[in-house]
Amino acid sequence: MSQDQILCISYFDQVMGPSTLYSSELLSESLNTPNLDRILEFNDEEGTFIFAYRKYQTVNHLFYIDSDFARGGKELLMITYMVRAAIFKDEIVDVFKYLDSKEPILEEFASEIKHLKDIPSILHLKKSTFSEEFVMDLASEELKTNFMKIFNRYFERLVPKFQLDTPIKGKTRLKKVFIVGAPQVGKTTLLKNIELIQFLHVKRNDLPSRIYEVLVENIEILKYNDEFGEFICKEYENLEECTLLAQAFILVFNLSDQNSIYQTKKVFQIIHDKHLTLEKELVPILIVGNKFQDKEQFQPDFIHEIFEIEKFKELGVKIKYYALNILTEDENIMKTLRWMIKQII
Numbered sequence: 001m002s003q004d005q006i007l008c009i010s011y012f013d014q015v016m017g018p019s020t021l022y023s024s025e026l027l028s029e030s031l032n033t034p035n036l037d038r039i040l041e042f043n044d045e046e047g048t049f050i051f052a053y054r055k056y057q058t059v060n061h062l063f064y065i066d067s068d069f070a071r072g073g074k075e076l077l078m079i080t081y082m083v084r085a086a087i088f089k090d091e092i093v094d095v096f097k098y099l100d101s102k103e104p105i106l107e108e109f110a111s112e113i114k115h116l117k118d119i120p121s122i123l124h125l126k127k128s129t130f131s132e133e134f135v136m137d138l139a140s141e142e143l144k145t146n147f148m149k150i151f152n153r154y155f156e157r158l159v160p161k162f163q164l165d166t167p168i169k170g171k172t173r174l175k176k177v178f179i180v181g182a183p184q185v186g187k188t189t190l191l192k193n194i195e196l197i198q199f200l201h202v203k204r205n206d207l208p209s210r211i212y213e214v215l216v217e218n219i220e221i222l223k224y225n226d227e228f229g230e231f232i233c234k235e236y237e238n239l240e241e242c243t244l245l246a247q248a249f250i251l252v253f254n255l256s257d258q259n260s261i262y263q264t265k266k267v268f269q270i271i272h273d274k275h276l277t278l279e280k281e282l283v284p285i286l287i288v289g290n291k292f293q294d295k296e297q298f299q300p301d302f303i304h305e306i307f308e309i310e311k312f313k314e315l316g317v318k319i320k321y322y323a324l325n326i327l328t329e330d331e332n333i334m335k336t337l338r339w340m341i342k343q344i345i
Contacts (some may be wrong), residue, residue: 022136035108059099061106067120180221181252182263284318284343318343
């Protein structure tokens with residue numbers, strides 16, 4: 001199988017911590033594969049959830065199996081199916097729908113694993129004797145044969161019906177949510193906090209929260225070089241491509257700095273003008289005034305006037321303004337992004 005898709009079964013070793021039972025690929029930093037240990041370290045409830053990383057999107061199923069060797073008589077295992085983000089279609093919701101559709105398959109897979117009676121015993125082998133890559137390599141030939149039949153059968157069921165070696169659409173077709181704003185206003189901090197909050201809210205099951213988890217991969221800071229009047233983007237060559245393939249914009253400025261507010265408006269105006277030139281319908285716009293501690297802040301009426309929020313609303317544009325501290329107000333950041341996700345879906 002291609003490294004674009006990986007199936008892995010891990011478990012929580014009661015001595016060593018998170019460990020790998022078997023994986024279709026050896027997980028390593030060189031592949032930029034996700035650190036599944038973090039999930040097993042902080043979650044112990046059965047269930048299926050989506051979790052996004054920079055290079056891979058994952059759907060994970062946590063479950064317990066009976067064990068005479070474990071404290072409490074149960075072993076915690078997790079099946080993870082991960083796919084490189086580049087193979088998905090150009091809509092964020094497509095990613096969610098695809099991963100969400102795999103839940104019944106993972107549940108069936110877990111059910112069959114539970115019936116392999118010798119699994120608990122190999123989970124308690126002394127780890128100091130390991131020379132093999134996976135714990136399953138130390139199992140009896142009978143167990144390995146039975147396990148691999150099940151593993152390969154479900155891997156075939158999980159993989160997409162298209163050829164993974166070639167993305168559905170070129171990478172430059174992936175749609176993005178762009179963060180735009182003046183320099184030194186907290187854009188990078190916002191992006192890092194979004195990634196952290198994703199992990200902290202992994203147990204929420206409502207639709208916006210679950211789609212939030214695949215949104216992380218699609219958020220990018222769209223930088224503007226004022227000297228040359230050019231936009232700098234990792235994915236696209238020019239502003240026209242960014243505008244055509246944007247699913248939403250997040251505008252960020254320092255709520256205590258008038259120059260920051262005007263500069264962010266200037267950058268956004270360039271993007272808006274490009275929209276008009278291309279005759280493209282405006283996407284949702286989330287405006288964030290970053291509050292800095294102990295500094296006087298401009299009032300909402302001023303922000304509404306500068307960004308012409310009421311005018312955009314009259315034109316049918318989905319636009320919302322929030323004032324918050326990007327560094328500390330995690331719940332409010334989640335609230336703003338949930339609003340944006342609802343507009344996208």
